[in-house]
Each structure stands twice: as C-alpha cells, then as structure tokens.
Amino acid sequence: MGRVLLGSAVRTCLSNGQWTATPTCINTCSPPSIPFGSSSISDDINPGQSASFSCNSGYILVGSSTATCQADGSFPALPTCEPxxxxxxxxxxxxxxxxxxxxxxxxxxxxxxxxxxxxxxxxxxxxxxxxxxxxxxxxxxxxESPSAIMFGSFAPQNSSYNVNETVTYSCVMG
Missing domain, CATH: 2.10.70.10 (Complement Module, domain 1)
Incomplete structure (x- = not known):
C-alpha cells in the first residue's frame, strides 16, 4: 500500500482571501500477487480501480477473476490458483x-x-x-442376441454378448 496526492500539489492564495482546492492523500493498492498466477497490474492503483487475475498453465482460478482496490488500500478476498x-x-x-x-x-x-x-x-x-x-x-x-432358427434354439440366451463369446445352436426334436 502507498499513498498518492489527489488534486493539485500547489495551492494559491486568491484575491478574495481564499485558497484554491485542498489536495488529499489517498491510499493506493499495491499490485496483488497470487501463488501460481498473475495480476493485470504492475503499478499501484487507486481505490475503485480493478485488477484481473489469471493462473499459470495447469492451474485453475478459484474465486472472482477481478478484485477492486478499496479505500483503505487493500483488495478484498483474492482468488487462488489450484492445481x-x-x-x-x-x-x-x-x-x-x-x-x-x-x-x-x-x-x-x-x-x-x-x-x-x-x-x-x-x-x-x-x-x-x-x-x-x-x-x-x-x-x-x-x-445383440442372435436370430432364432426354425425348429431350434441356442444357448446361452442373453440380451447381449461380448466379442468372441459364442452361442451353440441345436435342433428341437419333433
């Protein structure tokens, strides 16, 4: 986390006795890092700005792929990269x-x-x-089950057969 001046660093005394606008110091967010991944930013960013995340090859992102810099200079819950x-x-x-x-x-x-x-x-x-x-x-x-023959039957009778499995036909005595 750092701080940056928001507004002009120089104030001028005006003819009406007033000063030009007062600058403020705001917290900034440092580039976040996640193990086995990376973020889209390499420099500090201001509150309200976002960073996006991606994971290295072989890892999957768990959580939101973006995070927004908060006023206190932090990022809320960062995603993780899991194998x-x-x-x-x-x-x-x-x-x-x-x-x-x-x-x-x-x-x-x-x-x-x-x-x-x-x-x-x-x-x-x-x-x-x-x-x-x-x-x-x-x-x-x-x-599939083989076809029946006239005056005969086959065994074993199943609904399906594996490759190289056999059935034996025989005639019915009549």
Missing part, C-alpha cells in the same frame, strides 16, 4: 461430460458408451487431490 486435472484421456467408443479445459480436484466427468458397446468399470471418474484421474471405464463392442 487442476487436464481433460481425461479419451475412451474408445465413448463420450464424456462436462467438457472443460481444466478440472478442479474432486470434480467428476461421466462417460457414455456408443450404441453397440457396453460399459465396464465406473461410468463416473474423479479428478483426485493428487491431480490424476481415477481409472476410466471401457466401452467394449457387444453383439
């Missing part, structure tokens, strides 16, 4: 939401498998405190 997860590794035959450039610790994404595939593992993964994702799911190709 963040990059987007999760893509999973074949799947999409995920939400899509963001970075994810805060403890945030989640949900995977959805494409038609003709089946999800194995957890559909929801979490950005952990150590800035790694929990294990992603897999979306494995499946086959």
């Amino acid at each position: 963040a997860c990059s987007p999760p590794t893509p999973v074949s035959n799947a999409t995920y939401t939400p899509i963001q450039p970075l994810y805060r610790a403890n945030s989640t994404v949900s995977f959805t498998c494409s038609a003709g595939t089946q999800l194995t593992g957890n559909a929801v993964i979490t950005c952990q405190a150590n800035i790694t994702w929990t294990a992603p799911p897999r979306c494995l190709r499946i086959c």
